[in-house]
Amino acid sequence: MISSLAVFALTIAGIIWRPRRLSEALTASLGAVAMIAVGGLSVGEAINALEINLNVLGFFLGLMIVAAIAESSGLFEAITEKAVVLSRGSGRRLLLIVFGIGVVITTLLSNDATALMLTPVVFLLVRRLRIDPLPYVFACAFIANAASFLLPVANPVNLLAVDAFHLRLGDYLAHLLLPSLAVIGVTVGVFLYLFRKEIPASFTLATLPTRAVSRNLDRHVILILALIAVGYIIFSFNGWPLSVPVLAGALALLAITSIRRIKLTQIFRSVSWSILPFVAGLAVLVQGLENSGVTQYIGELFTGLLNHGQLPGALATSIGTAAGSNLMNNWPMMMVSVTTLSGIPDAVAANPGLPYQAIIGAALGPNIAVLGSLSSMLWLLILRRRGLNVTAGSFLKLGLLVTPVALLCGSLVLYLLS
Template structure:
């Protein structure tokens, strides 16, 4: 168990700090190989982990294709430029609009879509405006997680609990819609206070108004994005793989744009293929933790916290899942939470909100440490590739200021609703 934890945390540390400027994908792959070489995981189990994550890999492949075509069509550039015009030169108003766009993208297309699609466009936009990019790019990362439990499809991690406890969409919304709105409001409010000096700037719109008035949203891209969002809802309700609608949407867009003589080589260069290797390496690392009994030990510790009353049990579930997500990523931690709650049917019967507390913790908790969720790590990778070196320490500092308060408010509201 100790060896598995050492390999896992050394790999995560390497991904965050990138010694000798090694790529994140290479470090994740080396970590996966080390997990097998150390005997913590057999080669067969590693291949099985990759096979079990084909849906996730297909999901990201399709999403990157859609993001590349949407970027090529200027969709997000148009949306963010319209946001600049709506801001009327106010940095504070622009930050609020970025949050609003992030909520919509996350709720309909997942938190990973916000990291992949919205972050690079917002960064390029604020750099063009010559304002401090930090509040705006951090807004993309934090709203991606804060809004990622509005709907089951807003975060693939949610589906672990949705499937395990057969949570219906109506019950899901009844429990989590209001807490989601509270969490978003607290996150936005704290951002406005923390970055009050940075967003006081007033910037010139320049030729934005004229440029935006002459630009229109690409209708085929918008139509396909709406269909993908609808596909997410239908497929999630039926327990079907979420990679299917996004891959179909990607192939549809490729077909539509092929008629416009789009250069496939250009789209290929826009796709971060190394992300697939990165995700695959992470999947093997997580399986190594499971095989070594790390997740089982965490689950046993977590189960003991549920026997101290309904409110303590609710807070233990949300904060315990959040803490575990920052230690070992929210995917394995959600599995630990679901396994623990499934083994405590009396506690769940007495407090039906516990599975939703686990969803809240796994979705919002990663706003503390960048390693907590894949969307946050993708966000970090994307910014680094564009020349903005955001440190894990700066993410942690901001996360500790914002997330505990948002998590407490959301958890208490959910407890009262339950």
């Protein structure tokens, strides 16, 4: 267990701090090899972990291609430039609009889509406007997780609890709609206060180059994005592979670009291919942690916290899942929470809000540390590729100020509803 933990910790540290400027993908791949070398898992188990995660890899591949084509079509530039017009030169209003766009993308296309699609366009926009980018790019990362339990499909990790406890959409919304809105409101409010000095009172609209992006907007991109969102919802509720509608949409968009004689090489150059080995390496590392008994040990600690009454049990579920997510990523931690709660059906029957508390913890908790969710790590990679080196320490500092308040608020609202 110790050797597996050491490999995992050193790999994550290398991804975050990048010694000798090693790429994140190379660091994750080397960490996966090291996990096999120390006996955390065999080569066969590593291959099996990759096979299990083929759906995830396909999902990201399709999403990156869709994002690249949507960006080249001018869709997101049109949206953000419209946001600038609606902001009427107010930095505060622009930040609120970025939050709103993030909520919509996260709800319909997942938090990972917000990291991949919204972050680079917002960064490009604020750089053109010559204003401090940090409040706006941090907003992309934080709203991606804060809004990721508004619907079951807003975050793939939600589906672990939805499937395990057979949660219906009506019950899901009855439990989590108000807590989600409360969490979004708290997150936005705290952001506005913490960044009150960095957010410009006004900016000059003339600094944004005038381009006829909206007039050249490809309606086929909007249509296919809408179909992907619908397909994503349908496939999620039926337990089908989520990569299928995204990859189908990507192929459809590639076909359209070919017909219109747009150079596919330009599209493929804008795809962050390094994300695939990065995700694959993380999958092997997480499997090594599970094999070494780390997740089982955390599950035993978690079970002991649930036997102290309904309110302490509810808070232990949400806060415990959030804390574990920041230590080992929200995917394995959500598996631990689901397994633990499934083993105490009487407690869940007496307090039916517990699975929803776990969803809040796994979805929102990662807003403390970059390690917590894949969307946050993708966000970090995307910004680094574009020359903005946001440190893990600055993310952690902001996360500790924003997330505990939002988490407590959401958990208490859910407890009262339950």
